[in-house]
Structure formats: C-alpha cells, structure tokens
Amino acid sequence: MSGWRQAVVASVTCETANARTLQIEVPGWEGHAAGQHVDVRVRAEDGYTASRSYSIASSASSTSLSVTVDRLDDGEVSPYLVDVIAPGDHLEIRGPTGGWFVWRPNAEQRPVQLIGGGSGVVPLMSMIRSHGDLADTTPFRLLYAVRSPGLAIFRQELLRRAADPDLAVDWAFSRETPEGWGAPPSRLDLAAVRSAVFPADSGALAYVCGATPFVEAAANWLLDLGYPPTDIRTERYGG
Numbered sequence: 227m228s229g230w231r232q233a234v235v236a237s238v239t240c241e242t243a244n245a246r247t248l249q250i251e252v253p254g255w256e257g258h259a260a261g262q263h264v265d266v267r268v269r270a271e272d273g274y275t276a277s278r279s280y281s282i283a284s285s286a287s288s289t290s291l292s293v294t295v296d297r298l299d300d301g302e303v304s305p306y307l308v309d310v311i312a313p314g315d316h317l318e319i320r321g322p323t324g325g326w327f328v329w330r331p332n333a334e335q336r337p338v339q340l341i342g343g344g345s346g347v348v349p350l351m352s353m354i355r356s357h358g359d360l361a362d363t364t365p366f367r368l369l370y371a372v373r374s375p376g377l378a379i380f381r382q383e384l385l386r387r388a389a390d391p392d393l394a395v396d397w398a399f400s401r402e403t404p405e406g407w408g409a410p411p412s413r414l415d416l417a418a419v420r421s422a423v424f425p426a427d428s429g430a431l432a433y434v435c436g437a438t439p440f441v442e443a444a445a446n447w448l449l450d451l452g453y454p455p456t457d458i459r460t461e462r463y464g465g
C-alpha cells in the first residue's frame with residue numbers, strides 16, 4: 227500500500243442531521259473491495275494534521291470513492307468532515323486498507339449476515355451495493371440497529387433495496403420507531419437478534435460493525451446462537 231495521496235472533495239450529500247457522504251476524487255484511484263476503509267487526513271492552515279479511518283461506502287463495482295461520516299459532537303475530525311468541508315476542498319487519503327472485513331462474490335454463495343450499529347452500517351452498505359450491482363444471488367440479510375428512523379443512514383436506499391428478493395433488512399430502533407411500527411423502541415437483545423438473523427446452521431458468514439461495545443455484544447449473541455467464531459468478522463470503530 228502506498229502512502230498519502232492528494233484528493234479533492236467532489237460532492238457532499240446530507241444523509242441525516244448528523245451524517246454526510248463525501249464523494250472524493252483521488253487521481254489514479256484503483257478501486258476497492260467492499261468492506262475496506264481509507265485513512266483520511268485533514269490539514270489546518272497552521273499545518274496541524276489529524277487523520278481518522280473511514281469505511282468506504284461506495285460499491286466495489288464503482289470507480290468512485292465515497293465515505294460517510296457521522297458527527298461525534300466532542301470529536302476532533304468528524305465535526306469538520308460533517309459541518310465544514312465543502313466541494314473543492316483538499317484532503318489526503320491513504321488506502322484502501324483491509325483484507326479480512328471484506329465481502330467478495332464467491333462460488334459457494336454462503337449466506338451473508340450483516341449487523342451494523344449506527345455508522346457501522348457504512349461498510350455493510352458497500353457490500354449491499356456491490357451485491358446489488360453484480361445482481362449476485364447470494365442471500366444477504368442486514369440487521370441495522372439505530373436510535374431513530376431519522377438517524378438511520380441510507381434509510382431510503384435500504385428500504386428500496388429491500389425489494390430485492392436476495393436482501394432482507396431488519397431494523398432495531400432503540401429510542402424512537404417509525405410511525406405505525408407496532409412495537410415500542412427497544413435495545414437489541416439475544417431474542418431480537420435470533421429473530422433477525424440467518425440461523426447458524428445456514429452456514430452464514432457474519433459481518434458486524436459499529437462502536438466497540440455494540441460489536442462485542444452482537445458478536446457474543448451470534449456465538450450464543452451457534453455461529454462459529456471463525457464465521458464472525460468484526461470491525462470496531464472505537465468509543
């Protein structure tokens with residue numbers, strides 16, 4: 227992997243009140259695998275730099291690079307990327323990085339169970355977009371845990387893509403549910419996960435991503451449900 231490369235923000239798209247997608251132009255960008263991330267470095271006028279990792283949101287079939295950043299109010303870099311940066315601004319990019327938390331189409335067509343918490347949906351969305359773009363028939367299922375419908379990144383696109391017979395999307399809302407949801411908000415637990423994931427005997431490969439406590443809890447529920455540890459791939463965002 228080479229070092230830092232100069233890049234330019236091509237466009238900024240609002241996803242929720244807290245999250246923006248940045249489409250980034252990197253000269254000579256060679257593409258990526260679904261699930262990989264890049265390091266993004268920003269530079270202040272006085273030369274101070276800070277870098278953070280961001281999962282790639284775009285499909286592996288596309289030649290463009292996009293990342294989706296959720297603002298942490300007390301954070302150093304994410305408020306800048308969400309509230310300040312604008313088309314035409316410069317960034318530095320390193321990567322793509324990651325060879326384990328990736329989905330590549332394969333002949334076995336093992337079912338794929340995705341579990342995301344908050345912005346942890348981003349690399350899972352890259353997998354879903356790649357699966358859709360290839361018209362791959364591997365059974366995919368996403369369990370997306372989020373506080374409220376308004377904070378659900380990619381909600382409209384996920385609702386639309388869930389019409390694909392090879393993709394099921396299950397939602398878990400912890401603070402506020404959509405109108406007419408028919409159940410109160412609740413935190414995920416083992417019973418809820420059991421009803422929203424492929425059973426262990428399906429041979430599914432699981433990808434779990436989000437803040438560290440969420441990932442640890444979700445991976446433990448999958449173990450309780452009988453998933454072999456080697457079939458659970460995790461990406462921890464910190465926190």
Ligand SMILES: Cc1cc2nc3c(=O)[nH]c(=O)nc-3n(C[C@H](O)[C@H](O)[C@H](O)COP(=O)(O)OP(=O)(O)OC[C@H]3O[C@@H](n4cnc5c(N)ncnc54)[C@H](O)[C@@H]3O)c2cc1C
Pocket residue numbers: 263278279280281282293294295296297298300301302303304305345348349436437461462463464465
């Ligand atoms: C491989 C990888 C991929 C990532 N992909 C994404 C992505 O696609 N979208 C995205 O929004 N973020 C992603 N992150 C998280 C991102 O790298 C930053 O950690 C995040 O944007 C916060 O940076 P900050 O500078 O604003 O906060 P900081 O100044 O670094 O931290 C501020 C405070 O928030 C806490 N904190 C840091 N990260 C988290 C977190 N994720 N959840 C809760 N608390 C946290 C810190 O402990 C600290 O107290 C990814 C992280 C990794 C390791």
